[in-house]
Amino acid sequence: MKEVVKFFDDLPFIVKIILALPVLDGLCWGIYRLCKGHIISGIVWIFLGFAVIGSIIDLYTLLTEKKVSVWAD
Secondary structure: OHHHHHHHHOOOHHHHHHHOOOOHHHHHHHHHHHHOOOHHHHHHHHHHHHOOHHHHHHHHHHHHHOOOOOOOO
């Protein structure tokens, strides 16, 4: 699991932005949250990411903080 988290953390910024787009966000960043040990937030994020709400939140945090931080820290 730590390898998956490190993989996502080491991705170039532009790739992180692409993965935060609708549909990809729920799957990619949902898995990221699951691997960080946030089981409930990972499962919820998979559904929110597909519903575009999660994508907007992740895009905002990526652009302001340079990392996915809502329910992932």
